[in-house]
Amino acid sequence: MRGTWGDAERAEVRRARLRVSVLVGLAITVMVAFVGAISYVVMVQAQRTQVTRELRYNARFGVPGTAPRCAWVFVLRDGVLDLGPLTVPEGFPLRDDVGAVAASGTAVERDVSANGTQYVVLTAPGADRTTVQAVFDLRYQLADRVHLLQALGIAQVAGLLVAALIGLGVGRRTVGPLVEALARQRRFVADASHELRTPIARAYLRAQLLSRLAEAADLPGDHRDSLDALARSIRGLGDVVDDLLLSAQLDERTGQAVDLAVVVSAAVAEEHERAAERRIELTVTQPGISLVVNGVETALRRAVDELLANAVRHTPEGGRIEVRLRAEAGQVSLVVADTGEGFDPVEAERLFDRFRHGPGEKRFGLGLSLVREIVTGHGGTVEAAGHPGRGARFTVRLPLERPNAVALKERITAACL
Numbered sequence: 001m002r003g004t005w006g007d008a009e010r011a012e013v014r015r016a017r018l019r020v021s022v023l024v025g026l027a028i029t030v031m032v033a034f035v036g037a038i039s040y041v042v043m044v045q046a047q048r049t050q051v052t053r054e055l056r057y058n059a060r061f062g063v064p065g066t067a068p069r070c071a072w073v074f075v076l077r078d079g080v081l082d083l084g085p086l087t088v089p090e091g092f093p094l095r096d097d098v099g100a101v102a103a104s105g106t107a108v109e110r111d112v113s114a115n116g117t118q119y120v121v122l123t124a125p126g127a128d129r130t131t132v133q134a135v136f137d138l139r140y141q142l143a144d145r146v147h148l149l150q151a152l153g154i155a156q157v158a159g160l161l162v163a164a165l166i167g168l169g170v171g172r173r174t175v176g177p178l179v180e181a182l183a184r185q186r187r188f189v190a191d192a193s194h195e196l197r198t199p200i201a202r203a204y205l206r207a208q209l210l211s212r213l214a215e216a217a218d219l220p221g222d223h224r225d226s227l228d229a230l231a232r233s234i235r236g237l238g239d240v241v242d243d244l245l246l247s248a249q250l251d252e253r254t255g256q257a258v259d260l261a262v263v264v265s266a267a268v269a270e271e272h273e274r275a276a277e278r279r280i281e282l283t284v285t286q287p288g289i290s291l292v293v294n295g296v297e298t299a300l301r302r303a304v305d306e307l308l309a310n311a312v313r314h315t316p317e318g319g320r321i322e323v324r325l326r327a328e329a330g331q332v333s334l335v336v337a338d339t340g341e342g343f344d345p346v347e348a349e350r351l352f353d354r355f356r357h358g359p360g361e362k363r364f365g366l367g368l369s370l371v372r373e374i375v376t377g378h379g380g381t382v383e384a385a386g387h388p389g390r391g392a393r394f395t396v397r398l399p400l401e402r403p404n405a406v407a408l409k410e411r412i413t414a415a416c417l
Contacts, residue, residue, distance in 0.1 A: 081093065
C-alpha cells in the first residue's frame with residue numbers, strides 16, 4: 001500500500017507547483033525587463049539631449065582648440081578650415097559636410113562610427129559668414145549604457161533566483177491545502193463506499209428473496225416486476241459504489257504483470273451469455289500469445305467489463321460486437337466495436353465525463369469515466385469514435401511490458417516463494 005496519493009497525483013502536484021513557480025518567475029522577469037527597458041530608453045534620450053545641447057553650444061560659441069573633453073570644433077573662414085591645436089580624430093573633419101553647409105546654409109547633423117566608437121557631428125552656419133563643425137565622442141556615454149545593461153542583466157538573474165524561491169514558497173502555500181483537501185476527499189469516498197457495500201449487498205439479497213417469494217406466492221405480475229426493478233436498482237447502486245471505491249483506491253495498489261489476453265477472454269466469456277440473450281453476435285480476435293502489461297488486474301478487468309457492458313447496452317437485438325486485441329509498436333491495443341446506435345462525433349470526448357447527460361437525458365454514470373481513469377492511471381489512452389446509427393468503437397492502448405522485465409519479475413517471484 002503506497003498511501004493515499006499515487007504517482008500520477010504526486011506528479012500532478014509537482015507540475016502545479018512548477019507552474020506556479022514559472023508564473024511568478026515570468027511575472028518578475030517581465031517586471032524587471034519592463035523597468036530596465038524604460039530606464040535604458042530614458043538614459044539614451046537624456047544622453048542624446050545633453051550631447052545635442054553641447055554640440056549646439058560648441059557650434060555657436062566654440063573655438064578650435066578650446067572645446068571640452070571628447071569634443072572638437074572646426075571653423076571654415078574665408079575658405080580656410082581651422083582645425084585648432086588639438087589632436088584631431090582620424091577621419092575628421094567631415095569636409096564634404098562643411099562644403100555642403102557652406103554652400104546651402106542649412107545645418108547637417110549625423111552619427112558617424114569610426115575609430116572603434118561613435119561620434120555625433122553637427123555642421124552649421126556660424127557667425128561672420130563662417131561654417132562651424134562640432135564633433136562629440138560618445139565613448140563614455142556608450143560605456144554608461146553597457147554598464148546599465150550589465151546591471152540590468154545581474155538584476156534579471158537575481159530576480160529569477162528570487163522568483164524561483166518565491167514561486168516555490170507560494171506553490172507550497174497554495175497547492176498544499178489543495179493536496180490535503182483532495183486527500184481527504186479520496187479518503188472520504190473510499191471510507192463511505194466501503195461502509196455502504198455491506199448494507200447495499202444485504203438489501204440486494206433481500207430484494208432477490210422477496211422477488212422469489214412473490215413468484216412462489218403467485219402475486220400479480222406488476223408486483224413481481226416492481227420487485228425485480230427494485231433488485232436491479234439496488235444492484236446498480238452497488239455497481240456505482242464499487243466504481244467509487246475502485247476510483248478512490250486505484251492509485252493505492254501496487255502494479256504487477258497482468259496478461260491482458262487472459263483478462264479480455266474472461267470478460268468476453270462472462271458477457272457472452274447476456275449478449276446471446278439479446279441475439280447479439282459477440283466475437284473476439286486475439287493472438288495466441290501473452291500480452292503482458294504492468295498494472296492492477298482487478299482495475300483492468302473492470303475497465304474491460306465496462307466497455308463490453310456499454311457495447312451490449314447500446315447494441316440492438318441482432319447486432320454485432322467485435323473485440324480485437326493485438327500488440328503494435330510496443331503497445332497493447334484493445335478495440336471494442338459495435339453496430340449499435342452510435343453517437344455524434346463531437347460528443348466523443350464528453351462520453352468520458354462523469355455522470356454526463358446524453359441526448360434524451362440519457363445518463364452515462366461513472367462507467368466510461370472510470371475506464372479513462374483506469375487506463376490513464378496505467379499510462380495508456382482511450383479513444384472513442386462513432387456516428388449516429390452506425391455504431392461506436394472504443395480503442396484502449398496500454399504500454400506493453402517488455403519480455404525481459406516480465407521474465408525477471410517471474411524469476412524474482414519464484415525465488416521468493
